Amino acid sequence: MCAKTFKGGIHPHDYKHFSNHKKIEKFPAPKKLYIPLIQHIGRPAVPIVKVGDEIKKGQKIADASGFVSIPMHSPVSGKITKIGPYPHPTGTIQHAIEIENDGKNEWISKLQDDEQFMSLSPEKMKERIQNAGICGMGGAGFPTHVKLSPPENRPIDIVILNGVECEPYLTSDHRLMLENPEEIIAGLRIIMKILGAKRGYIGIELNKKDAITVFKQMLRDEKNMSVVPCMLRYPQGAEKQLIYAATKRKVPAGGLPMDVGAVVQNVGTAFAIYEALRYHKPLIERITTMSGSIVNEPKNLKVPVGTPLSQLLEFCGGTTEDIGKIISGGPMMGFALPNSDAPATKTTSGFVFMSPAEVVDTTEAPCLRCGRCVDACPMNLIPTFIAENVKNAQYDAAMKLGVLDCIECGSCGYVCPSHIQLVQWIKIGKIEVNKLKLKDK
Amino acid sequence: MNLVNVSSSPHLHEHVNVRKVMWTVVIALLPALIAAYIFFGWRSIWITILGVAAAVGTEALVQFLTKRPITVSDGSAVVTGMFLAFNLPPLTAWWIPVVGSVFAITIGKQIFGGLGYNPVNPALLGRAFLMASWPVQMTTGWATKLANAGVSTISGLKQTLITGGDAQLQNLITSATPLNVAQQIRGDIIAGTAGDSARTIFHQLSSLDYIKELFWGNIGGCIGEVSAAALILGAAILVYKHYIEWRIPISYIGTVAFLSWMVGGIDGLFSGPILFHIFSGGLILGAFFMATDMVTSPVTKKGRLIFGLGCGILTVVIRTWGGYPEGVSYSILIMNVATPLIDRLTPQKPFGFRKKSKK
Numbered sequence: 001m002c003a004k005t006f007k008g009g010i011h012p013h014d015y016k017h018f019s020n021h022k023k024i025e026k027f028p029a030p031k032k033l034y035i036p037l038i039q040h041i042g043r044p045a046v047p048i049v050k051v052g053d054e055i056k057k058g059q060k061i062a063d064a065s066g067f068v069s070i071p072m073h074s075p076v077s078g079k080i081t082k083i084g085p086y087p088h089p090t091g092t093i094q095h096a097i098e099i100e101n102d103g104k105n106e107w108i109s110k111l112q113d114d115e116q117f118m119s120l121s122p123e124k125m126k127e128r129i130q131n132a133g134i135c136g137m138g139g140a141g142f143p144t145h146v147k148l149s150p151p152e153n154r155p156i157d158i159v160i161l162n163g164v165e166c167e168p169y170l171t172s173d174h175r176l177m178l179e180n181p182e183e184i185i186a187g188l189r190i191i192m193k194i195l196g197a198k199r200g201y202i203g204i205e206l207n208k209k210d211a212i213t214v215f216k217q218m219l220r221d222e223k224n225m226s227v228v229p230c231m232l233r234y235p236q237g238a239e240k241q242l243i244y245a246a247t248k249r250k251v252p253a254g255g256l257p258m259d260v261g262a263v264v265q266n267v268g269t270a271f272a273i274y275e276a277l278r279y280h281k282p283l284i285e286r287i288t289t290m291s292g293s294i295v296n297e298p299k300n301l302k303v304p305v306g307t308p309l310s311q312l313l314e315f316c317g318g319t320t321e322d323i324g325k326i327i328s329g330g331p332m333m334g335f336a337l338p339n340s341d342a343p344a345t346k347t348t349s350g351f352v353f354m355s356p357a358e359v360v361d362t363t364e365a366p367c368l369r370c371g372r373c374v375d376a377c378p379m380n381l382i383p384t385f386i387a388e389n390v391k392n393a394q395y396d397a398a399m400k401l402g403v404l405d406c407i408e409c410g411s412c413g414y415v416c417p418s419h420i421q422l423v424q425w426i427k428i429g430k431i432e433v434n435k436l437k438l439k440d441k
Numbered sequence: 442m443n444l445v446n447v448s449s450s451p452h453l454h455e456h457v458n459v460r461k462v463m464w465t466v467v468i469a470l471l472p473a474l475i476a477a478y479i480f481f482g483w484r485s486i487w488i489t490i491l492g493v494a495a496a497v498g499t500e501a502l503v504q505f506l507t508k509r510p511i512t513v514s515d516g517s518a519v520v521t522g523m524f525l526a527f528n529l530p531p532l533t534a535w536w537i538p539v540v541g542s543v544f545a546i547t548i549g550k551q552i553f554g555g556l557g558y559n560p561v562n563p564a565l566l567g568r569a570f571l572m573a574s575w576p577v578q579m580t581t582g583w584a585t586k587l588a589n590a591g592v593s594t595i596s597g598l599k600q601t602l603i604t605g606g607d608a609q610l611q612n613l614i615t616s617a618t619p620l621n622v623a624q625q626i627r628g629d630i631i632a633g634t635a636g637d638s639a640r641t642i643f644h645q646l647s648s649l650d651y652i653k654e655l656f657w658g659n660i661g662g663c664i665g666e667v668s669a670a671a672l673i674l675g676a677a678i679l680v681y682k683h684y685i686e687w688r689i690p691i692s693y694i695g696t697v698a699f700l701s702w703m704v705g706g707i708d709g710l711f712s713g714p715i716l717f718h719i720f721s722g723g724l725i726l727g728a729f730f731m732a733t734d735m736v737t738s739p740v741t742k743k744g745r746l747i748f749g750l751g752c753g754i755l756t757v758v759i760r761t762w763g764g765y766p767e768g769v770s771y772s773i774l775i776m777n778v779a780t781p782l783i784d785r786l787t788p789q790k791p792f793g794f795r796k797k798s799k800k
Contacts, residue, residue: 007792012453250792252794253790253794324445324446325447325452331450332450332452332453335450336448356446359452360451365458365459365557366554366555366558367557368459369557369736369738370740371738371742374789379791380790380791380792380794381789382740382741400788410451414454417458417459418458423450427449
């Protein structure tokens with residue numbers, strides 16, 4: 001198998017064996033759900049219900065507040081009991097709509113089966129995707145209809161589906177690819193039609209050989225779609241790195257994939273797009289991996305958006321010992337949570353639980369100038385110099401060193417023998433540099 | 442609910458720390474130390490132990506006196522002590538490694554703030570200090586294994602010289618490393634003051650038989666530089682563990698190979714014995730272990746190539762025209778000083794920098 005990759009990066013131990021053989025299980029909707037008004041990059045949604053309202057499953061409960069925003073729908077039927085601040089899986093407190101599930105599971109309108117969905121116009125397709133409240137399901141969560149509306153001077157000729165899933169522990173995309181490959185391919189076809197793209201790729205890392213085989217088999221007669229087996233290397237799933245692996249095109253620094261005629265979508269997003277177009281189904285559930293060495297029964301769950309983490313953990317039999325760290329998302333880029341109150345959102349690819357012994361020591365030693373972070377950086381930056389400049393408040397120097405090009409993948413922190421919190425410093429640097437830029441304007 | 446840790450990503454680590462890196466370097470140096478024992482005997486082990494003990498003791502003492510945490514268990518002082526001893530003749534005076542280590546740790550490392558802040562490699566600074574202060578102790582006391590002495594060993598070469606009756610050279614080669622022999626007779630040959638036997642010796646030095654001896658270590662030299670084979674074995678461990686990276690050693694050795702081929706011969710340009718220059722002296726030790734010292738070498742990728750290139754040029758210049766037969770440690774020291782400048786002048790372009798859309 002001729003595998004593709006990029007320069008730099010690391011190879012973390014992958015820990016996927018906890019859950020990669022576990023079939024997706026449907027998690028029964030809990031008594032109470034908490035739908036955050038912001039589950040994506042963009043402006044938060046605006047509630048269109050009030051406390052005490054009776055709602056049905058699939059009903060829109062919050063509307064998009066602009067173009068770069070998405071609406072929210074209720075995953076259950078029941079009653080709105082509260083709208084207010086609630087823990088969010090980014091480790092912050094955000095406004096959320098609390099819903100009390102009445103257990104009746106009544107849809108607002110019966111799901112339709114629109115077999116002719118492929119004959120819709122691209123505009124109509126985008127509208128349906130926007131109405132379904134779909135955002136990128138890989139992690140960052142960019143509203144999908146925005147990504148599918150590139151400016152006219154940026155023609156898109158390739159679409160890449162991201163099935164790389166390079167984060168250790170996470171297996172939700174892997175299971176989805178094994179269990180719903182046809183729907184994912186249909187989703188890719190829709191995206192290609194919307195963008196008028198000529199070629200479609202599905203990038204999958206070599207540690208998911210079964211998924212590669214499935215897609216190879218299914219795409220063997222397709223002229224314009226193919227699988228790109230990718231080397232096991234983190235962060236292979238980052239957009240710029242994946243585009244480079246698949247096409248050798250380099251997204252310009254500070255630019256976007258569309259600058260090289262490419263659009264990348266997560267496989268989960270493709271699946272959601274298919275469901276939205278064929279069944280008019282809003283995005284109200286997603287596949288989430290529950291994993292970690294201390295989880296009694298690691299699982300891949302189909303979770304209604306808004307389900308509190310504590311309930312998911314209970315469903316997995318709790319933990320075998322005290323929890324040292326809870327991570328929403330993967331361990332390389334995810335957020336550490338102070339407790340298990342936060343709900344799963346549209347972008348929650350998984351929750352990882354670590355024992356106290358597995359928690360990484362964060363006591364910083366002096367930089368040895370070993371250059372390991374430089375070798376690991378997939379963006380060819382010098383993380384240690386950037387961090388040093390940020391520590392000394394030399395933000396201009398940090399900007400010259402390309403602090404804004406950092407994709408926060410965490411490879412530098414992973415290899416640093418002095419345990420310097422490089423990504424943390426760089427994140428601070430990004431905020432400060434952006435502040436300076438705003439001032440200049 | 443118990444208190445849960447909420448530190449920043451990444452939440453996984455390769456589990457590499459300073460201690461692990463340093464002790465792995467110590468392990469990687471053991472084959473060379475064993476080779477030193479085989480070829481030079483117990484004396485070389487004794488010198489090394491003295492150097493290490495003095496380095497560790499000094500570091501602990503300085504940290505105690507300056508009320509800083511005592512970090513000798515991280516292994517960096519052990520490495521410094523070993524490097525220093527490895528750069529000494531096996532039969533040198535016992536106090537030489539002690540004085541050298543004390544100087545290396547205090548002046549070379551601790552006055553700058555300890556590990557991570559030292560501008561130059563402490564062990565090399567210690568050696569330079571010894572070289573300047575006690576040149577006799579630093580350039581005599583060479584030993585060779587006499588067991589299988591033939592023409593291909595240094596003592597054998599000396600024998601050839603004496604019986605060959607080339608009186609001029611006899612005095613030069615009283616006791617020396619092969620590089621010393623080569624530099625001296627090369628100078629005489631080019632100046633036209635040496636006879637035919639000198640030419641023969643030079644060719645013998647570069648013969649494949651002799652290169653084999655060089656490679657395995659059946660020669661005179663400093664404690665740690667004797668066996669190229671043992672050093673390469675140790676370096677392989679560090680390369681495998683990704684503790685050293687290819688750029689510095691390869692550009693260093695490559696530069697030395699090319700330049701010594703160009704100017705290191707006796708039959709005009711491009712006649713130099715490449716393998717002789719690579720495997721003799723401290724080049725292998727220097728290129729894989731000393732030049733790659735994390736703290737004092739550039740962090741940028743291009744910077745590392747320039748660093749190796751600079752070391753290579755200086756080494757050949759000193760070896761060929763300098764006052765010392767060996768240029769490795771001075772070259773690295775000089776390039777250490779240039780490291781901050783190199784890092785400054787070689788910023789890396791971020792991935793996709795200034796590339797216009799390819800469409």
